[in-house]
Amino acid sequence: MERTRLRRQVALTRQSLFDQGFLDEQFIQLEDLQDDANPNFVEEVVTLYYRDSARLITNIEKALEKNSLDFNKLDGFMHQFKGSSSSIGAKKVKAECTLFREYCRAGNGEGCTRTFQQIKKEYATLKRKLEAYFQVVRQAGPAETACWPK
């Protein structure tokens, strides 16, 4: 009974991530790559994403502190951040990254700074939600996580 309850919790938590727009189709693409031999693939990719994102956020933060902004450099960092966000299906984060890049191209430093605060917020929320999600996944035990209804 406990298992069933946990699995239902996994399903509900997962669904809400999509319904609330945190994740898109790409996350499902990653789930499809999981199997018995690689049951934690999605979590492994997401963990890599956290590490990568932490580095990029630090770099962007430093770059934004400069008196004269190097928009090319900022755009370069954001291109990377947007890319990895897109690869894991981080829908909201990706959208904010797109906005940031538009401000870069327009040479709008204030827009960049403002949008970056938004990105950090969205990223922190996503990370928190995904960590909670994977925790329930682990609690529910090895399951039919690879066979989500499409």
Added chain:
Amino acid sequence: MATAGEILRRSLTDEVGVSKGSVSGSEEFHVLAVDDSFVDRKVIERLLKISSCKVTVVESGSRALQYLGLDGEKSSVGFNDLKINLIMTDYSMPGMTGYELLKKIKESSAFREIPVVIMSSENILTRIDRCLEEGAEEYIIKPVKLSDVKRIKDVIMGGDGK
């Protein structure tokens, strides 16, 4: 019990009628993937492995050239034994872009016949044209999906009768 990969390989061999000398059921389809992103490297590796490919992943164009023995260094191991069936490279990479890597590969007599696929998150027509003109097999938009990999592999294996 046959794995999905084995079934895919068997059905491909049946449908395509792969001849001896080209990629047969016993030889693996070897893909060299190039991407500077940790996340994308992990994903592309998995996409390729699930599609029954042998995978070598490197993080830069210069590493790719090193692997192929095209970096000007005398390679102690005869790279003539290196069988690569496909190169998939990210476009935007620091140092050497995927386009520059594509050019170097197409300039090499040893490797110019190997199909090169460019991957990019940016849908820029001039960029796509330039890559295709330089001899890229395809230009696919990231994020790369399993269906992209399967389609590309089918196309390349199917065209092996040339």
